[in-house]
Amino acid sequence: MAESTGPEDRVFGDLLRRETQKGTLRFMTCGSVDDGKSTLLGRLLFEADALHSDQLAALHSDSGRFGTAGTDLDYSLLLDGLEAEREQKITIDVAYRTFATSRRKFVVADTPGHEQYTRNMATAASTADLAVLLVDAERGLLPQTRRHAYIAALLGIRVFVLAVNKMDRVDYAQSVFDRITADFKALAARLKVDEVRSVPVSALNGDNITRASDWTGWYSGPSLLEVLETISAERGAEGPLRLPVQRVVRPDQSFRGYAGTIAQGAVRPGDAVVVQPSGQATTVARIVTFDGDLGAARQGQAVTLALQDETDVSRGDVIAAAADPLEQADQFAVHVVWLDKAPLYPGRAYQVKIGHRTLTGQITELKHRIDVNTFDKHAARHLDCNDIAYGTLSLDRAIAFEPYATCPTLGGFILIDRFSKATVGCGMIEFALWRASTVPWQDLEITKAARATLTGQKPLVLWFTGLSGAGKSTVADAVATRLHGRGRHCYLLDGDNLRHGLNRDLGFRPEDRVENIRRVGEVAKLFVDAGLIVLVSLISPFRNERAMVREMMGTDEFVEIFVDAPLEVCEQRDPKGLYARARAGEIGNFTGIDSPYEPPETPELVLNTVDTTADALADRVLAYYDRELG
Amino acid sequence: MVTELSTLRQLEAESIHIFREAAAEFRKPVLLFSGGKDSAVLLHLARKTFYPERPPMPLLHIDTTWKFREMIAFRDACARDGGFALLVHTNEDGLARGINPFDHSAALYTQVMKTEALKQALDKHGFDAAIAGARRDEEKSRAKERIFSLRSQAHRWDPKSQRPELWRLFNCQLQAGETMRVFPLSNWTEFDVWLYIHTENIAVVPLYFAAERLVIERGGALFVMDDDRYRLNPGEAPLRRRVRFRTLGCYPLTAAVESDATTPAEVIRETISAGMSERRGRLIDQDPANSFEGMKQDGYF
Numbered sequence A: 001m002a003e004s005t006g007p008e009d010r011v012f013g014d015l016l017r018r019e020t021q022k023g024t025l026r027f028m029t030c031g032s033v034d035d036g037k038s039t040l041l042g043r044l045l046f047e048a049d050a051l052h053s054d055q056l057a058a059l060h061s062d063s064g065r066f067g068t069a070g071t072d073l074d075y076s077l078l079l080d081g082l083e084a085e086r087e088q089k090i091t092i093d094v095a096y097r098t099f100a101t102s103r104r105k106f107v108v109a110d111t112p113g114h115e116q117y118t119r120n121m122a123t124a125a126s127t128a129d130l131a132v133l134l135v136d137a138e139r140g141l142l143p144q145t146r147r148h149a150y151i152a153a154l155l156g157i158r159v160f161v162l163a164v165n166k167m168d169r170v171d172y173a174q175s176v177f178d179r180i181t182a183d184f185k186a187l188a189a190r191l192k193v194d195e196v197r198s199v200p201v202s203a204l205n206g207d208n209i210t211r212a213s214d215w216t217g218w219y220s221g222p223s224l225l226e227v228l229e230t231i232s233a234e235r236g237a238e239g240p241l242r243l244p245v246q247r248v249v250r251p252d253q254s255f256r257g258y259a260g261t262i263a264q265g266a267v268r269p270g271d272a273v274v275v276q277p278s279g280q281a282t283t284v285a286r287i288v289t290f291d292g293d294l295g296a297a298r299q300g301q302a303v304t305l306a307l308q309d310e311t312d313v314s315r316g317d318v319i320a321a322a323a324d325p326l327e328q329a330d331q332f333a334v335h336v337v338w339l340d341k342a343p344l345y346p347g348r349a350y351q352v353k354i355g356h357r358t359l360t361g362q363i364t365e366l367k368h369r370i371d372v373n374t375f376d377k378h379a380a381r382h383l384d385c386n387d388i389a390y391g392t393l394s395l396d397r398a399i400a401f402e403p404y405a406t407c408p409t410l411g412g413f414i415l416i417d418r419f420s421k422a423t424v425g426c427g428m429i430e431f432a433l434w435r436a437s438t439v440p441w442q443d444l445e446i447t448k449a450a451r452a453t454l455t456g457q458k459p460l461v462l463w464f465t466g467l468s469g470a471g472k473s474t475v476a477d478a479v480a481t482r483l484h485g486r487g488r489h490c491y492l493l494d495g496d497n498l499r500h501g502l503n504r505d506l507g508f509r510p511e512d513r514v515e516n517i518r519r520v521g522e523v524a525k526l527f528v529d530a531g532l533i534v535l536v537s538l539i540s541p542f543r544n545e546r547a548m549v550r551e552m553m554g555t556d557e558f559v560e561i562f563v564d565a566p567l568e569v570c571e572q573r574d575p576k577g578l579y580a581r582a583r584a585g586e587i588g589n590f591t592g593i594d595s596p597y598e599p600p601e602t603p604e605l606v607l608n609t610v611d612t613t614a615d616a617l618a619d620r621v622l623a624y625y626d627r628e629l630g
Numbered sequence B: 001m002v003t004e005l006s007t008l009r010q011l012e013a014e015s016i017h018i019f020r021e022a023a024a025e026f027r028k029p030v031l032l033f034s035g036g037k038d039s040a041v042l043l044h045l046a047r048k049t050f051y052p053e054r055p056p057m058p059l060l061h062i063d064t065t066w067k068f069r070e071m072i073a074f075r076d077a078c079a080r081d082g083g084f085a086l087l088v089h090t091n092e093d094g095l096a097r098g099i100n101p102f103d104h105s106a107a108l109y110t111q112v113m114k115t116e117a118l119k120q121a122l123d124k125h126g127f128d129a130a131i132a133g134a135r136r137d138e139e140k141s142r143a144k145e146r147i148f149s150l151r152s153q154a155h156r157w158d159p160k161s162q163r164p165e166l167w168r169l170f171n172c173q174l175q176a177g178e179t180m181r182v183f184p185l186s187n188w189t190e191f192d193v194w195l196y197i198h199t200e201n202i203a204v205v206p207l208y209f210a211a212e213r214l215v216i217e218r219g220g221a222l223f224v225m226d227d228d229r230y231r232l233n234p235g236e237a238p239l240r241r242r243v244r245f246r247t248l249g250c251y252p253l254t255a256a257v258e259s260d261a262t263t264p265a266e267v268i269r270e271t272i273s274a275g276m277s278e279r280r281g282r283l284i285d286q287d288p289a290n291s292f293e294g295m296k297q298d299g300y301f
Helices: A007-021 A037-047 A053-066 A083-088 A115-126 A143-154 A174-190 A224-230 A448-455 A472-485 A510-529 A543-552 A567-573 A578-583 A614-629 B007-025 B037-050 B069-082 B092-096 B106-125 B190-200 B264-273 B291-298
Strands: A023-030 A095-100 A104-110 A130-136 A159-165 A195-200 A242-244 A247-252 A255-261 A272-276 A280-288 A302-307 A318-321 A327-338 A349-354 A357-370 A388-401 A412-416 A423-432 A460-465 A490-494 A533-537 A558-564 A605-608 B029-032 B059-062 B086-089 B129-131 B148-151 B179-182 B211-218 B221-224 B239-244 B255-258
Touching: A007 B190, A007 B264, A023 A037, A023 A115, A023 A143, A023 B007, A037 A095, A037 A104, A037 A130, A037 A224, A104 A115, A104 A224, A115 A143, A115 A327, A130 A143, A130 A174, A143 A174, A143 A327, A143 A388, A159 A174, A159 A224, A174 A195, A195 A224, A242 A255, A247 B007, A255 B007, A302 B007, A327 A357, A349 A388, A349 A543, A357 A412, A388 A423, A448 A510, A460 A472, A460 A510, A460 A543, A460 A614, A472 A490, A472 A533, A472 A614, A490 A510, A510 A533, A510 A543, A543 A558, A558 A614, A605 A614, B007 B037, B007 B129, B007 B148, B007 B179, B007 B190, B029 B037, B029 B106, B037 B069, B037 B190, B059 B069, B059 B106, B069 B086, B086 B106, B092 B106, B190 B264, B221 B239
Parallel strands: A023 A104, A023 A130, A130 A159, A159 A195, A460 A533, A460 A558, A490 A533, A558 A605, B029 B059, B029 B129, B059 B086, B129 B179
Antiparallel strands: A095 A104, A242 A318, A247 A255, A255 A302, A272 A280, A272 A318, A280 A302, A327 A388, A327 A423, A349 A357, A349 A412, A357 A388, A412 A423, B148 B179, B211 B221, B211 B239, B221 B255, B239 B255
């Protein structure tokens, strides 16, 4: 590129240099429906000259078609992008906008105000440096304002800009502004918010959006845009090094590097580091980038580290400052935000993605659900969409982590449904719980294999699942009789019988069924360990928990047998009179009537009990046992 | 006290992070390469991401047969210099049916030669993730799309059931037949792209810079006659004008602007004083309001 020389060119050259140095502020906007968020943002873009002429032209023509602002420009239309939303006149998802002033670039996440879309708020808050919270001057703080402030604070936002909007409707009265500001500061103190800046605005008229309003002489502070241009809200730059390994780079034998984005702190060649959770200690040899080796790198940079010693590092490990390693644990006190239509049940297994590691885990216990309008704590046995709760996260392995408040990258997690693969929840680690994981596993002299040798059989679980009345217990009993006759050591765990003892405290709600299956699974596992062939006869209606039990067992130790009979047939048989009582409304949560049964997708065996006798089916199970497992 | 990373360095780091995540989690990712400036930036970032390794994914170009000749030459040079395997796919069925941008509506042509062609190529090679250079500032419905954006078995985008995307914890899991579109440049603006091209000295197609070109003025827009297939209406005559492109698609559907900018810095200078958003140059977006959203649901990028 030819270097320019004229005075005008020099001015432009300076501008270009400034542009390349300019930083970005990411913020979210939130507030109640009709507080005017979209209008405020549209106005901000308009006043900051961030709109192009064709966007303005579209705005003029759209304002006539969809607008709610009469003949004036409807700024909210700039942000409500999707057709469906235009029709409903409500923002239904997170919209990201960028604009820039001479001082800073901004990325704005505009989030919906009405209640059922809490998940979008949490999404926007997770990547925002600060929140602009809108309050309608006429209405003051509303339950939804509290809810949004709570969620933003829960996701770690520590700086709030309070925009007291529609000041024109209250005659620009200072008393109104002061009262709302004081109310919010009281709220912010409860939410551990570090900083609150309050600005009186009218998005409709443009007061104090980019320049001082003529109507608020009593307000000497900066305009909303000036606040955003100058406020400091960066997180996580201080603190010891944390580099979650994203990828192992190994182009050939001569080079091995560990790539990732520095989550916290800084690194220099020669720094002593430790790889977690393995605990191997080494030093940083090089910081490798395409643009040459670096003398130092810091939080936010995507780098590749080469280490001094031969080290075994995989994706998901964390490279940390040797003097200040991370805690490691497998059980945590966490906050959970539930994002899915299907409820969360304690004990149900999900995939948990944290840092660059994906593991199996469960929310084993819900301490309480939080009413985000009142901040009251309520007992909860399951969570519905948009619920927020405090509870226990249990992982199948120990990981290196940080509390979310210290380092969001190593303390935030998402929950993924194992079947639909949807993101169903998210959470934040508060601190580690020292429980089962701190009790070391005691190695015993007599092993599972030794016991199996003594019984002379392959221990395993034959898991009979199906509707009530399908014939599970009858077939399982016939199988047990045959195995016993052959001198096999077996035991039948019958769901109904277990409810008289081990599971007498459980009811029939989905959360009880999840726990019921978990316990029976654990008992079956112990019996297999003891060397027995275990037959389980249990409705076990949920695919998820049956899969969980399968994963608890070793390879070939879990045989899923679907005892299949249509609901009409089972209801006709009704051996215990339960269907009649369920139909009469005397029993609730009855599988097949008002509680779902999820049939197995790939069971080892399907037994149709409509046309075949229990004895013939038992012979089939035995034949399978002899062929595959005997 | 540490100073904050500049916007460009933040964006670069974020894109690299996204690239690495896609490479680590997907079985068979592919990099979509159009030959435009966003593609050039994406390729540059890919090389940075994986260095000192070569990027572990091939390039895929959907050739409608109506691309500018310079774009094709640029594409081949990029693949060669970057050490990428290059796959080119054309919808042969559409070609056989004679679908072209003159006889057919922009919507139909785009559907057949771009959207359908892309689906065919993804299915043919069994790619489970397609990485592309779309940006949220390009268009309103793009502004709401996730960085990791799920596609159904039929390659459809469902804006109402997008996965929540928290922090940088991207859920890359797929059910059988589903695929992912990955957009490392989601948070970049057109301005950022040019500033980065300027700062990093990235080569782009010369069509982005002003030169005397043979153009047709039609409906207030200028079209470059890239080859002799361009059909003139009665009374139309080619003119020589000094023009460049802000965006590049199929040449009969992409309008040029008059300009004197011959370097990235000069383009930036013009962009600062220009008052028109970038996709305006694309005729396919000018159909009824939000047609772009409909195209995306259908599987277009």
